[in-house]
Amino acid sequence: xxxxxxxxxxxxxxxxxxxxxxxxxxxxxxxxxxxxxxxxxxxxxxxxxxxxxxxxxxxxxxxxxxxxxxxxxxxxxxxxxxxxxxxxxxxxxxxxxxxxxxxxxxxxxxxxxxxxxxxxxxxxxxxxxxxxxxxxxxxxxxxxxxxxxxxxxxxxxxxxxxxxxxxxxxxxxxxxxxxxxxxxxxxxxxxxxxxxxxxxxxxxxxxxxxxxxxxxxxxxxxxxxxxxxxxxxxxxxxxxxxxxxxxxxxxxxxxxxxxxxxxxxxxxxxxxxxxxxxxxxxxxxxxxxxxxxxxxxxxxxxxxx
Amino acid sequence: xxxxxxxxxxxxxxxxxxxxxxxxxxxxxxxxxxxxxxxxxxxxxxxxxxxxxxxxxxxxxxxxxxxxxxxxxxxxxxxxxxxxxxxxxxxxxxxxxxxxxxxxxxxxxxxxxxxxxxxxxxxxxxxxxxxxxxxxxxxxxxxxxxxxxxxxxxxxxxxxxxxxxxxxxxxxxxxxxxxxxxxxxxxxxxxxxxxxxxxxxxxxxxxxxxxxxxxxxxxxxxxxxxxxxxxxxxxxxxxxxxxxxxxxxxxxxxxxxxxxxxxxxxxxxxxxxxxxxxxxxxxxxxxxxxxxxxxxxx
Amino acid sequence: xxxxxxxxxxxxxxxxxxxxxxxxxxxxxxxxxxxxxxxxxxxxxxxxxxxxxxxxxxxxxxxxxxxxxxxxxxxxxxxxxxxxxxxxxxxxxxxxxxxxxxxxxxxxxxxxxxxxxxxxxxxxxxxxxxxxxxxxxxxxxxxxxxxxxxxxxxxxxxxxxxxxxxxxxxxxxxxxxxxxxxxxxxxxxxxxxxxxxxxxxxxxxxxxxxxxxxxxxxxxxxxxxxxxxxxxxxxxxxxxxxxxxxxxxxxxxxxxxxxxxxxxxxxxxxxxxxxxxxxxxxxxxxxxxxxxxxxxxxxxxxxxxxxxxxxxxxxxxxxxxxxxxxxxxxxxxxxx
Numbered sequence: 001x002x003x004x005x006x007x008x009x010x011x012x013x014x015x016x017x018x019x020x021x022x023x024x025x026x027x028x029x030x031x032x033x034x035x036x037x038x039x040x041x042x043x044x045x046x047x048x049x050x051x052x053x054x055x056x057x058x059x060x061x062x063x064x065x066x067x068x069x070x071x072x073x074x075x076x077x078x079x080x081x082x083x084x085x086x087x088x089x090x091x092x093x094x095x096x097x098x099x100x101x102x103x104x105x106x107x108x109x110x111x112x113x114x115x116x117x118x119x120x121x122x123x124x125x126x127x128x129x130x131x132x133x134x135x136x137x138x139x140x141x142x143x144x145x146x147x148x149x150x151x152x153x154x155x156x157x158x159x160x161x162x163x164x165x166x167x168x169x170x171x172x173x174x175x176x177x178x179x180x181x182x183x184x185x186x187x188x189x190x191x192x193x194x195x196x197x198x199x200x201x202x203x204x205x206x207x208x209x210x211x212x213x214x215x216x217x218x219x220x221x222x223x224x225x226x227x228x229x230x231x232x233x234x235x236x237x238x239x240x241x242x243x244x245x246x247x248x249x250x251x252x253x254x255x256x257x258x259x260x261x262x263x264x265x266x267x268x269x270x271x272x273x274x275x276x277x278x279x280x281x282x283x284x285x286x287x288x289x290x291x292x293x294x295x296x297x298x299x300x301x302x303x304x305x
Numbered sequence: 306x307x308x309x310x311x312x313x314x315x316x317x318x319x320x321x322x323x324x325x326x327x328x329x330x331x332x333x334x335x336x337x338x339x340x341x342x343x344x345x346x347x348x349x350x351x352x353x354x355x356x357x358x359x360x361x362x363x364x365x366x367x368x369x370x371x372x373x374x375x376x377x378x379x380x381x382x383x384x385x386x387x388x389x390x391x392x393x394x395x396x397x398x399x400x401x402x403x404x405x406x407x408x409x410x411x412x413x414x415x416x417x418x419x420x421x422x423x424x425x426x427x428x429x430x431x432x433x434x435x436x437x438x439x440x441x442x443x444x445x446x447x448x449x450x451x452x453x454x455x456x457x458x459x460x461x462x463x464x465x466x467x468x469x470x471x472x473x474x475x476x477x478x479x480x481x482x483x484x485x486x487x488x489x490x491x492x493x494x495x496x497x498x499x500x501x502x503x504x505x506x507x508x509x510x511x512x513x514x515x516x517x518x519x520x521x522x523x524x525x526x527x528x529x530x531x532x533x534x535x536x537x538x539x540x541x542x543x544x545x546x547x548x549x550x551x552x553x554x555x556x557x558x559x560x561x562x563x564x565x566x567x568x569x570x571x572x573x574x575x576x577x578x579x580x581x582x583x584x585x586x587x588x589x590x591x592x593x594x595x596x597x598x599x600x601x602x603x
Numbered sequence: 604x605x606x607x608x609x610x611x612x613x614x615x616x617x618x619x620x621x622x623x624x625x626x627x628x629x630x631x632x633x634x635x636x637x638x639x640x641x642x643x644x645x646x647x648x649x650x651x652x653x654x655x656x657x658x659x660x661x662x663x664x665x666x667x668x669x670x671x672x673x674x675x676x677x678x679x680x681x682x683x684x685x686x687x688x689x690x691x692x693x694x695x696x697x698x699x700x701x702x703x704x705x706x707x708x709x710x711x712x713x714x715x716x717x718x719x720x721x722x723x724x725x726x727x728x729x730x731x732x733x734x735x736x737x738x739x740x741x742x743x744x745x746x747x748x749x750x751x752x753x754x755x756x757x758x759x760x761x762x763x764x765x766x767x768x769x770x771x772x773x774x775x776x777x778x779x780x781x782x783x784x785x786x787x788x789x790x791x792x793x794x795x796x797x798x799x800x801x802x803x804x805x806x807x808x809x810x811x812x813x814x815x816x817x818x819x820x821x822x823x824x825x826x827x828x829x830x831x832x833x834x835x836x837x838x839x840x841x842x843x844x845x846x847x848x849x850x851x852x853x854x855x856x857x858x859x860x861x862x863x864x865x866x867x868x869x870x871x872x873x874x875x876x877x878x879x880x881x882x883x884x885x886x887x888x889x890x891x892x893x894x895x896x897x898x899x900x901x902x903x904x905x906x907x908x909x910x911x912x913x914x915x916x917x918x919x920x921x922x923x924x925x926x927x928x929x930x931x932x933x934x935x936x937x938x939x
Contacts, residue, residue: 266544
């Protein structure tokens with residue numbers, strides 16, 4: 001078990017390294033960063049000054065290493081727009097986004113798993129068809145349009161929910177619903193197919209042949225095995241959801257990391273964008289790592305392979 | 306979504322002969338595919354169908370509501386937008402953008418993903434380790450954010466959007482193709498081809514690709530839907546297809562300011578986007594069911 | 604014999620499965636009974652309905668399948684119309700079953716100990732400690748090495764033979780009166796097969812259980828059975844004590860099976876083992892006449908005309924054939 005976690009940590013670190021490299025080179029996607037920073041009115045002298053100030057004249061490997069070194073010590077660079085350390089802007093925004101994301105993924109699991117279990121236990125019945133409809137509609141619904149539909153319905157037509165900000169619990173309802181409806185269909189589908197697969201196995205037949213009561217067969221013998229892939233999926237969905245918060249936060253005017261990313265992109269505030277991309281990747285990597293650990297606990301076979 | 310269930314690739318018949326006898330019975334596939342055909346016709350025939358020039362501004366008809374609302378007229382069945390452009394015409398031309406982006410992005414990402422996936426599955430060993438690592442790294446990168454950033458840095462245009470999305474969305478192709486190729490790598494007919502001295506390229510092109518094409522088609526269909534949604538999202542955020550191109554995402558963004566008084570500016574293009582994505586997904590799901598071995602309806 | 608000696612009384616058991624092509628009559632009205640401490644072997648080719656018969660007795664048929672019977676009594680109680688909840692109290696308790704696939708029949712996510720304790724505590728009001736002691740007691744009887752460690756292990760850490768021993772232990776946790784074993788050794792190595800059969804035989808004698816052993820292997824039958832029922836196409840075609848059926852097979856199918864049995868010295872000059880030619884008829888719809896007639900070398904025209912009556916001999920043997928093999932003077936003497 002510990003060896004498995006160790007091995008998994010090493011590959012996680014390698015992954016972080018690879019992603020940081022990709023993120024770093026994002027800076028050069030639009031050509032020379034110094035020219036970009038100087039803006040349209042910048043003179044050649046300005047460009048050279050910026051180049052020296054930010055160290056763009058150094059070999060690219062050195063630039064990367066110093067950026068990565070800074071990142072590891074908590075120095076995420078300096079925002080060009082705010083002229084403040086990126087970390088001082090980021091922390092609070094990240095916290096907002098994570099809180100909303102955590103609420104949403106919990107809601108998504110709370111809807112997706114029971115619905116998937118119900119559909120998987122009774123395939124081709126009314127509940128199964130309802131679950132399928134729920135999933136198909138959810139997977140086709142563009143999040144930003146769904147968010148706007150909710151605003152039209154609950155802020156305009158029946159003004160019962162606030163349409164922007166995140167000041168009270170009421171503000172959380174619509175963003176949470178939008179984000180969780182983005183994640184719930186896949187969770188539901190995987191739970192359903194896992195349940196159908198597991199209920200068909202020999203070991204469930206054994207449990208039934210031993211007279212274990214149906215509720216226990218379902219909850220202890222089947223669900224545990226069916227949920228193993230769902231844990232990985234939910235972790236990945238949580239990661240995507242955080243990264244996808246850029247859309248929802250812009251619709252509901254929430255001052256989170258997603259909105260910060262969008263604003264920074266519009267302002268070409270590269271250090272902030274880089275820091276955000278790397279942070280979201282890091283979350284994803286950490287989340288999938290945690291999911292693997294949980295799965296190793298759920299599925300003893302994984303600890304060996 | 307994780308990898309799509311892999312149909313039994315070994316000895317699979319061509320997709321058409323497998324589907325034809327059964328496709329009529331699959332309501333979801335029939336429905337989705339029919340709607341998809343309608344949208345495709347709408348896109349192709351947009352110049353013939355559109356009652357107006359989608360770019361022509363007409364200040365007299367600014368914010369004219371659709372025909373079923375008070376003040377609407379048949380001259381502009383879906384109304385006209387903030388600068389008086391005919392909404393129906395823009396919807397028709399918007400279908401072009403969506404489908405064009407969807408197809409081009411999928412083509413590009415299919416090329417990248419299939420190459421990587423087949424190479425990983427066929428060669429295995431170190432090649433597989435490296436490519437699997439690449440896939441994992443790609444999954445860790447937030448697509449929307451990076452796409453937004455790159456498009457903003459490089460400059461937004463239709464070509465840039467297609468290129469960026471194509472370079473980002475190859476993961477599912479790679480995952481599914483890797484798994485499928487692994488499954489058939491040790492099949493007898495591959496071994497036989499090797500014994501006869503066929504080159505790697507010959508084996509991949511002549512033996513492997515024909516057997517993975519079913520899965521490829523399923524993934525491609527679902528990927529088109531994903532690309533369409535992402536293009537709309539980027540355009541909605543103002544960093545996708547540049548104005549005044551009639552993109553549905555852009556139309557929704559432009560309608561946001563009037564959400565309180567004229568919500569139809571948002572609901573109409575959104576509904577078309579939703580139905581197109583729904584139909585594409587249903588076609589993909591249907592293809593998966595139909596190409597799966599008999600009796601497996603998940 | 605008194606009625607209480609009869610463990611299981613089955614009359615006219617049928618299993619019907621609706622399919623797109625029509626109703627598949629998988630088990631077509633079979634009769635048999637089983638007494639305390641007796642072993643009945645159900646023999647037949649795959650697809651003849653022997654596994655479904657066992658599943659029907661356990662109430663574990665697939666959801667679509669329909670079970671009917673004229674009489675289905677277990678220890679004098681009618682279990683045909685028993686509600687599912689009450690039936691669940693029988694399963695794993697008074698009747699238990701072990702399966703063919705030891706590699707997949709145990710839950711991969713739970714330790715052996717958890718699974719054994721769950722079964723015992725499901726049916727008996729005992730503590731976890733008492734349940735573990737019961738498991739260790741059974742491990743000793745079954746011959747499991749390092750018993751205490753086994754309880755903490757997961758199924759994937761054990762060999763196939765050990766897993767099947769764990770299945771046997773699980774089935775015996777509550778001391779059932781009836782044990783159903785569906786091809787329990789088929790998936791295992793020959794040496795382990797012999798060992799496990801011996802264990803089953805010993806346990807059955809020690810606990811006085813009735814056992815129904817399903818197998819296609821007549822070698823297993825000769826070592827284990829008191830009584831044999833030969834099944835073909837969903838029907839019992841011959842039934843009787845093992846020595847009666849082996850020494851005096853009356854149905855041509857039984858005789859064919861026995862001739863296919865490899866016996867050292869008997870097939871010395873043959874290039875390969877004999878087999879019964881032909882295929883089993885489709886079980887969808889009604890079968891008029893004898894189901895075996897297409898493959899039977901003695902078949903006559905009247906074999907296909909009407910349903911064949913059951914011929915009951917006074918000594919307990921019975922068969923479903925109008926032209927018993929012995930009447931042709933072709934009685935085969937097959938030694939056990």
